[in-house]
Amino acid sequence: DAKTTQPTSMDCAEGRAANLPCNHSTISGNEYVYWYRQIHSQGPQYIIHGLKNNETNEMASLIITEDRKSSTLILPHATLRDTAVYYCVVDSWGKLQFGAGTQVVVTP
Amino acid sequence: KAGVTQTPRYLIKTRGQQVTLSCSPISGHRSVSWYQQTPGQGLQFLFEYFSETQRNKGNFPGRFSGRQFSNSRSEMNVSTLELGDSALYLCASSLGDRAQPQHFGDGTRLSIL
Numbered sequence: 175d176a177k178t179t180q181p182t183s184m185d186c187a188e189g190r191a192a193n194l195p196c197n198h199s200t201i202s203g204n205e206y207v208y209w210y211r212q213i214h215s216q217g218p219q220y221i222i223h224g225l226k227n228n229e230t231n232e233m234a235s236l237i238i239t240e241d242r243k244s245s246t247l248i249l250p251h252a253t254l255r256d257t258a259v260y261y262c263v264v265d266s267w268g269k270l271q272f273g274a275g276t277q278v279v280v281t282p
Numbered sequence: 283k284a285g286v287t288q289t290p291r292y293l294i295k296t297r298g299q300q301v302t303l304s305c306s307p308i309s310g311h312r313s314v315s316w317y318q319q320t321p322g323q324g325l326q327f328l329f330e331y332f333s334e335t336q337r338n339k340g341n342f343p344g345r346f347s348g349r350q351f352s353n354s355r356s357e358m359n360v361s362t363l364e365l366g367d368s369a370l371y372l373c374a375s376s377l378g379d380r381a382q383p384q385h386f387g388d389g390t391r392l393s394i395l
Contacts, residue, residue, distance in 0.1 A: 217386030
């Protein structure tokens with residue numbers, strides 16, 4: 175099963191862009207990369223996903239390297255409500271493989 | 283549109299008992315997956331049901347089982363509870379297509395005494 179590696183924690187200033195890296199060097203060619211975030215006592219919230227191409231939605235942008243071994247989640251303008259644990263996840267035929275996640279703290 | 287609903291939110295059991303957790307998916311979703319979240323092991327996949335059939339299974343003992351009904355609602359059962367089964371149990375639903383995201387409920391917090 176593909177594994178993901180993320181920084182344990184990172185801080186971000188309110189209003190600035192947050193760039194969250196993820197390594198998934200063992201990903202297979204047909205496995206999707208998903209990003210979720212989790213705020214304490216709630217279930218993970220879906221953010222964005224992609225296979226090969228870069229993706230953008232109203233929440234974030236996802237940049238996937240050409241070799242697909244790593245990706246970056248970009249939160250364009252971080253707010254205090256973006257403080258959460260962010261998970262980079264590999265979808266292995268419907269089985270989501272979660273890593274340990276990155277604790278992101280947005281400061282005023 | 284209502285999200286994924288899990289009941290109960292909190293549950294306390296003792297060792298050796300069994301427990302049943304319930305999950306109502308988003309309307310129209312046919313796939314329901316279950317995950318266990320603990321501080322030590324993080325989020326781990328238990329199993330997935332699609333159209334009342336188990337389609338995928340994680341590496342958990344047979345004490346963990348599930349089923350899905352014709353209306354896509356799902357239940358998870360854990361028998362002969364152990365202290366290590368204390369965890370947040372999360373349910374996620376999706377359309378069932380790999381390109382579609384899974385949406386999670388807020389989970390059932392199970393504590394074993």
